[in-house]
Amino acid sequence: MREEEKLSNNIEVKGLAHIGIPTSDLEKSIAFYQDLGFQIIVDQEGMEGNNFIFMECGGVIIGLPQSLDETVRSQAGTKGDGNIDHFALLVDDLDKTKKVLEEKGVPFAIPGVSTTEAWRPKSCRCIMVYGPDRVKIEFVELK
Known part of the structure; x- marks a missing residue:
């Protein structure tokens, strides 16, 4: 260029503001990232068609949206290796x-x-x- x-x-x-990682199972994702040292900093239910959790560890923030639409939620993790949105x-x-x-x-x-x-x-x-x-x-x- x-x-x-x-x-x-x-x-x-x-x-870096955050990395968005759609999840099919919010509780499982929360537990996984908490085991890595992440702490919940934002918990918003039913916002913009999702339940949103933002977690932080060492200055890194991840966003874990779980769609309220069961069809959309079931597609989380189906893009191949990984599912960073x-x-x-x-x-x-x-x-x-x-x-x-x-x-x-x-x-x-x-x-x-x-x-x-x-x-x-x-x-x-x-x-x-x-x-x-x-x-x-x-x-x-x-x-």
Whole structure:
């Protein structure tokens, strides 16, 4: 990629926000990650079609959504080896990030800006794009 095409010149990534790992059995997943030292930091039931658990260990945050739809839930882990849905990067200015991605023609996985109540009392806005090989990358602004 030529220097003038680099996204990093215009997007200021602060760090990894979380890794999203859909689960078919939330309690089993919680127990597994707790055995590794992860602690629950967010527990939201029935939000956006999922029960959401976010867990943290050593600064690494994983999101464990369990779909309320039994058909969708049964498909968790069926993509082959592993089932990481996306990774999320922290940014300070989501509007600027969105504009840069649009200008570069990066395809959006979900149109527009989404919000979630998962991080209450903080405000959370995010966008989701496709990277190479259709890897989903979420950009998250927490305030």
